[in-house]
Amino acid sequence: MTTDGAGSGPTAIIERRDLQALFDVLLQRGYRVVGPTRRDEAIVYDDIAVIDQLPAGWTDEQEGGRYRLKRREDAALFGYAVGPHSWKKFLHAPIQQLWRARREGDKTTVEHEPPRPERFALVGVRACELHAIAIQDKVFLNGEHADPHYRARRNDAFIVSVNCGKAGGTCFCVSMNTGPKVAGGFDLNLTELLDGGQHRFLIEAGSDAGREVLDQLPKRPATSQDAKAADAVIAATASSMGRSMKSDDVHQLLLRNLDHVRWNNVAERCLACSNCTMVCPTCFCTSVEEASDLTGTESSRSRRWDSCFTMDYSYVHGGSVRSTTRSRYRQWMTHKLSTWHDQFGTSGCVGCGRCITWCPVGIDITEEVAAIRSSEPH
Amino acid sequence: MPAQKPRLAVWKFASCDGCQLTLLDCEDHLLAVAGAVDVAYFPEATRGEISGRYDVSLVEGSITTTHDAARIQDVRARSNILVTIGACATAGGIQALRNFANVKEYISIVYARPDYISTLATSTPIAAHVKVDYELRGCPIDKRQLIELISALLAGRKPVTPAHSVCLQCKLKGNVCVMVAHGKPCLGPVTHAGCGALCPSYDRGCYGCFGPKETPNTVSLSRQMAHLGMDEKNIKRVFSTFNVNAEEFRAERQRHDS
Ligand code: SF4
Ligand code: SF4
Numbered sequence: 001m002t003t004d005g006a007g008s009g010p011t012a013i014i015e016r017r018d019l020q021a022l023f024d025v026l027l028q029r030g031y032r033v034v035g036p037t038r039r040d041e042a043i044v045y046d047d048i049a050v051i052d053q054l055p056a057g058w059t060d061e062q063e064g065g066r067y068r069l070k071r072r073e074d075a076a077l078f079g080y081a082v083g084p085h086s087w088k089k090f091l092h093a094p095i096q097q098l099w100r101a102r103r104e105g106d107k108t109t110v111e112h113e114p115p116r117p118e119r120f121a122l123v124g125v126r127a128c129e130l131h132a133i134a135i136q137d138k139v140f141l142n143g144e145h146a147d148p149h150y151r152a153r154r155n156d157a158f159i160v161s162v163n164c165g166k167a168g169g170t171c172f173c174v175s176m177n178t179g180p181k182v183a184g185g186f187d188l189n190l191t192e193l194l195d196g197g198q199h200r201f202l203i204e205a206g207s208d209a210g211r212e213v214l215d216q217l218p219k220r221p222a223t224s225q226d227a228k229a230a231d232a233v234i235a236a237t238a239s240s241m242g243r244s245m246k247s248d249d250v251h252q253l254l255l256r257n258l259d260h261v262r263w264n265n266v267a268e269r270c271l272a273c274s275n276c277t278m279v280c281p282t283c284f285c286t287s288v289e290e291a292s293d294l295t296g297t298e299s300s301r302s303r304r305w306d307s308c309f310t311m312d313y314s315y316v317h318g319g320s321v322r323s324t325t326r327s328r329y330r331q332w333m334t335h336k337l338s339t340w341h342d343q344f345g346t347s348g349c350v351g352c353g354r355c356i357t358w359c360p361v362g363i364d365i366t367e368e369v370a371a372i373r374s375s376e377p378h
Numbered sequence: 379m380p381a382q383k384p385r386l387a388v389w390k391f392a393s394c395d396g397c398q399l400t401l402l403d404c405e406d407h408l409l410a411v412a413g414a415v416d417v418a419y420f421p422e423a424t425r426g427e428i429s430g431r432y433d434v435s436l437v438e439g440s441i442t443t444t445h446d447a448a449r450i451q452d453v454r455a456r457s458n459i460l461v462t463i464g465a466c467a468t469a470g471g472i473q474a475l476r477n478f479a480n481v482k483e484y485i486s487i488v489y490a491r492p493d494y495i496s497t498l499a500t501s502t503p504i505a506a507h508v509k510v511d512y513e514l515r516g517c518p519i520d521k522r523q524l525i526e527l528i529s530a531l532l533a534g535r536k537p538v539t540p541a542h543s544v545c546l547q548c549k550l551k552g553n554v555c556v557m558v559a560h561g562k563p564c565l566g567p568v569t570h571a572g573c574g575a576l577c578p579s580y581d582r583g584c585y586g587c588f589g590p591k592e593t594p595n596t597v598s599l600s601r602q603m604a605h606l607g608m609d610e611k612n613i614k615r616v617f618s619t620f621n622v623n624a625e626e627f628r629a630e631r632q633r634h635d636s
């Protein structure tokens with residue numbers, strides 16, 4: 001698990017042709033390596049073993065409700081923004097068994113599902129995603145009700161982060177102070193450098209585990225030239241955000257406007273399909289489901305991702321509290337941007353843009369905030 | 379377990395038999411089903427006479443004749459729990475297209491001896507005639523949902539057949555959205571879950587076999603499908619399939635009826 005704060009320590013350069021060594025070392029150390037790969041015309045996160053499985057030379061174009069892969073003019077390995085998946089699919093499994101019960105004669109035994117530790121190496125984690133993981137850590141690892149299943153998957157995770165070399169069309173991490181520069185929470189951090197026809201990576205360690213792995217990699221010391229090139233990459237990304245949102249006062253802005261007509265307007269477009277919550281890297285809600293078999297001898301309980309956009313989500317005796325789409329969209333947006341602060345002390349949004357891109361009708365959280373803001377006297 | 383096995387009946391009205399066959403298609407589970415319930419009436423699979431009461435009746439098909447309109451009353455009277463299975467029973471099925479046309483004209487075109495045909499002008503769901511306790515959506519129904527329903531009824535609990543969108547299931551599977559990434563129209567956002575996002579998993583838009591989900595916003599989805607290049611005629615057509623007679627799909631179809 002990552003320990004340090006910001007990556008300090010010396011930086012090094014690893015050549016593109018040597019980067020497979022990173023995968024080899026991680027696999028040798030018993031990690032399950034997962035990272036970006038091209039599938040079904042998108043860049044998804046999946047198990048990868050060799051560097052050739054990274055989407056070399058591909059990028060994405062993103063807009064509200066639209067995502068397309070495009071060829072790049074170079075062979076960058078990380079030359080795209082975040083896609084439809086987030087790391088929560090590994091750390092906070094979509095479906096998690098909780099317990100099973102068995103009846104034999106008059107006796108019933110209940111067996112809790114044991115946490116199943118998994119050593120993930122997450123390769124290609126972006127700055128906004130590190131913040132999202134930190135937010136889910138807060139939700140799942142703190143307090144009396146820490147989640148043993150999340151912990152078992154999170155504890156030994158090794159994180160290889162990447163400073164973004166390209167902002168997506170729906171990105172707004174700069175507005176949310178979460179990127180594009182990685183600032184801690186990693187074991188190793190990469191910046192992909194392509195200037196001067198030399199394909200290489202600036203690499204730094206952020207933890208003891210990271211330093212151990214780095215020691216095993218072929219590398220040379222980074223020059224001030226390399227460091228400058230890396231700064232330029234990050235600055236270029238920061239200045240090309242696809243979206244922006246004034247976030248310092250959004251917490252109160254929304255709470256002041258709970259009866260705004262804009263909620264009616266967005267409800268008229270919103271499908272209440274739940275895609276935004278499913279793709280959001282910080283949304284953590286689940287529903288609990290019971291199962292029993294035909295013979296009446298076994299039953300079990302599991303949980304699965306749920307969303308505040310479903311009617312069941314707010315079902316209490318007699319009906320759903322949030323029966324209108326207006327109230328459900330408002331729940332989602334005020335939770336992300338307002339009440340998350342009250343609940344967890346941070347924003348629930350890291351500005352990754354997924355909810356905008358993967359909304360089938362392109363509803364844009366930054367646009368909704370702007371619409372409400374513009375109706376207030378300055 | 380009850381001392382006596384619950385009696386189960388499977389009834390057929392206007393339908394293709396596909397949903398009943400789903401029960402026979404339950405392979406591994408079939409013996410367990412047979413062990414747990416007494417399949418007392420199921421013409422597709424067993425001989426057995428209609429007699430007495432049934433604990434659970436699975437009803438397939440829609441009502442299209444006066445004879446069937448009377449028969450469903452008898453089925454209801456004999457059943458403790460009545461479950462409709464499939465789009466015909468829950469919405470009227472594809473044959474409900476007749477509700478928008480002149481049935482007499484159809485008959486004269488299709489049959490050599492129209493005078494032999496006795497039929498109603500409409501195809502209506504079972505719930506339009508009698509009280510329905512549970513429904514299983516789909517064309518055809520999903521066998522996991524059928525097993526879940528029978529298991530739940532045996533245990534005396536509520537079946538887990540959530541009414542949210544197909545999108546939610548799509549996302550649980552990690553599918554890439556065909557609408558957003560491939561520009562293909564998809565009815566998933568307005569369609570009731572249950573199939574496990576079958577079509578989007580094979581790179582096709584959802585056809586809406588499971589009918590409208592809870593609170594569907596068909597107007598907004600149609601607008602987006604038009605934006606993706608679908609013309610009025612085809613928007614009307616995608617809402618004119620197995621669930622054409624379901625209230626929200628029927629209304630959306632009519633909106634594009636120019
Ligand atoms: S609310 Fe949207 S932009 Fe913010 S973190 Fe979630 S998916 Fe990303
Ligand atoms: S926005 Fe909705 S789904 Fe996401 S964490 Fe909040 S309540 Fe849960």
Ligand code: SF4
Binds near residue numbers: 360
């Ligand atoms: S905002 Fe978009 S993705 Fe979210 S529920 Fe509404 S239509 Fe679906």
Ligand code: SF4
Binds near residue numbers: 544556
């Ligand atoms: S492919 Fe269809 S069902 Fe799946 S998320 Fe996209 S719109 Fe929803």
